[in-house]
C-alpha cells in the first residue's frame with residue numbers, strides 16, 4: 236500500500252487517521268473481492284470475511300512495531316493485512332498458488348508470515364492462545380522488547396486454554412495483548428447464550444489489566460491499544476482488550492440465510508450506523524483532514540492495487556503436486 | 566442388506582443420521598444431543614435441522630465452543646442416568662477432547678471394576694478434499710481405535726449409518742461414530758421400518774473372486790469405483806466394509822482374503838500407524854497360507870493435508886490410485 240498523500244500541516248493524529256482509513260479500505264475492498272472470487276468458484280475452501288470489523292485489526296496493529304508478533308484466527312485476512320501482508324501474496328495463498336505466503340499449503344485460514352511478525356492464522360478456535368503467549372515468553376526471556384497480540388473472537392472465551400495461558404502470562408508478567416473481538420456471534424449462536432458473566436471480569440480475575448473499546452472506531456482502538464502495548468512493553472504484564480464489533484456478512488461466504496439467528500434490522504443498523512469506514516470518513520471530513528477528492532483517489536488507488544493483486548494471483552501457477560511432501564519437517 | 570421386493574425409500578446419509586437420532590430420542594427420553602450449533606443451526610453441515618423443533622432446547626443443546634468441557638459433561642451425564650450424543654463438528658478437534666475420551670470415558674467402566682458405565686455416543690466427522698486445509702481435513706479415527714474401552718463405528722452408506730447409530734445409542738459403552746463430510750449428500754435405500762445393525766459385523770459390499778479390497782467409511786465408495794474400473798480389465802474385486810473398527814469382525818475379513826488370496830486395505834487416515842496397519846496384520850495373520858502377496862495398505866500420505874487443490878488431491882486415495890495399485894497387486898500391466 237502506498238503511503239497516504241498527506242496535505243502539509245496535518246498533525247500526527249490526522250496523518251494516522253488517514254493511514255488507518257486507507258488500511259481499513261484496503262481490507263474492505265480485499266474482502267469484497269474475496270467474496271466475488273469465492274462466489275464465482277475461483278477460490279477453494281472456506282472464506283470467513285472480516286467486513287465490518289476492520290477498525291479492530293488496523294487500530295491494534297497501528298500500535299505495534301513490524302517485529303512485534305500477532306496470532307490470528309479463521310477470520311484472519313484483516314489481521315494479516317493490517318500487520319503488513321502484501322495483497323498479491325495474500326490473494327495467491329487464498330487461491331492455493333505457489334506464490335502465496337504459505338506456498339498454497341495453508342490457504343485462507345492459515346496465513347503466516349515471519350517478515351511481518353505473523354505467527355499464523357489458526358482454524359482451531361483459541362488454537363493460537365498458547366502460541367501468542369509463548370511468543371511473549373520468548374520476547375521476555377530474550378529481552379528483545381517485542382510484544383505479542385493475540386486476536387480471537389468472543390467464541391474463544393469458551394476454551395479453557397485461554398484461561399490457562401492468561402494465568403501464566405499474569406504470573407510471569409508476559410508482554411501479551413489478548414484482543415477479543417466481540418462480534419456477538421459464535422458462528423450461528425449469540426454470545427449471550429454461551430457466555431456467563433462479564434468477560435472483562437474474567438481477565439480482571441487473573442489480575443490482567445482489561446479495557447473495552449468501540450471496535451468500530453479505529454482511532455479509539457489505536458489509542459487504547461497504544462496504552463496497553465506500552466503497559467506490556469514496560470514489563471507490567473499481559474493486558475486484555477475487549478473490542479465491540481460486528482461482522483457484516485455471514486459466518487462464512489456460504490452463510491446466506493441468517494434470519495434464524497440474527498435479525499435483518501440488526502445487520503442493517505450496524506451497516507448504516509456503525510460502519511468503521513463511514514465513522515472514519517465522517518471524522519476525516521468533519522475535521523477537514525480529507526475531502527471527497529482525497530477519498531475518491533484513495534478508493535481508486537487501492538482498487539487498482541487490489542485488481543493487480545488479483546490478476547497476479549489468478550495467473551500464478553499452482554504448486555507442482557510433488558511439493559506435497561516438502562515442508563513436513565524442518 | 567436385506568432383500569426387498571418393493572422399491573425402498575432413499576435418504577441421504579445426513580438424513581439417515583437425523584432419522585436415527587429422532588427415532589432413538591422418541592423411544593428413549595434419556596437420549597439428548599449436545600454440541601456447537603446443533604439446535605437452530607442444525608450443525609454446520611445442516612444434518613440435525615428440525616430436531617430442536619421436535620425435542621426442544623433441553624434435549625438439543627447448543628454449547629459454547631468448549632469441546633473438552635461438554636465432552637466431559639457427556640461422560641458424567643452418561644454415568645448418571647442419561648444417554649448423551651455429543652457432537653464434535655470436525656474430527657480434527659479430537660485433539661481437544663482426547664483426555665475426556667481416552668482417560669475418562671474409556672476407563673471408567675474398567676477402573677470401577679464394572680460398577681460405572683458410560684453409555685455415550687460421540688459423533689464426529691472425517692474426510693479430506695473439501696479444501697479445508699490441515700486442521701479441518703483429517704481422519705483421526707485410529708486414535709480412538711487405539712484405546713481399550715472405546716468402540717469405533719464408520720458407516721459408509723445411509724442404511725448402515727442409520728442402523729449402526731441406533732445400536733451405538735443403545736450400547737452401554739462409549740462409542741465414537743464417524744461421518745464422512747463428503748458423504749452427507751450420498752443417497753441410498755433406507756427402509757421405513759425400524760431396524761438396527763449390530764456393532765461388529767462386516768459386510769461384503771460387492772462380491773468378487775480375484776482380489777479383496779477392505780475399505781472403511783469414505784473409502785468404500787472409492788473401492789467400489791475402483792472395482793468397476795477393474796471389471797473392465799477382467800479383474801473381479803470383492804469389497805468388504807468392516808463397518809466398525811472396534812469391535813472388529815476379523816472372520817469376515819479373513820474369509821474373503823482366503824477366498825481371493827490378494828488383499829488391499831484402504832482407509833483415509835494417515836497410512837503410517839493407522840487403522841490400515843491393524844487390518845493388514847489381522848488379515849495377514851489369519852490368511853497367511855492362502856495369500857499370494859503381502860497385503861497392500863493404502864491411506865493418506867504422511868503429510869498434513871494441504872489447502873491447495875492439486876496438493877490435497879495427491880494426499881488421499883482415489884479410484885484411480887486404488888485401481889492402479891490393485892492391478893499391480895494382481896500382477897497385471899496397464
Ligand SMILES: Cc1ncc(C[n+]2csc(CCOP(=O)(O)OP(=O)(O)O)c2C)c(N)n1
Nearest residue numbers: 310358359360388389390391418420421422
Ligand atoms: C476448537 C474449534 N471448535 C469449533 C470450531 C468451528 N468454528 C469455527 S469458527 C467458530 C465460531 C467462532 O466464533 P468466534 O470465536 O466468536 O469468532 P468469529 O467467527 O465470530 O470471528 C466455530 C465454532 C473450530 N474451528 N475450532
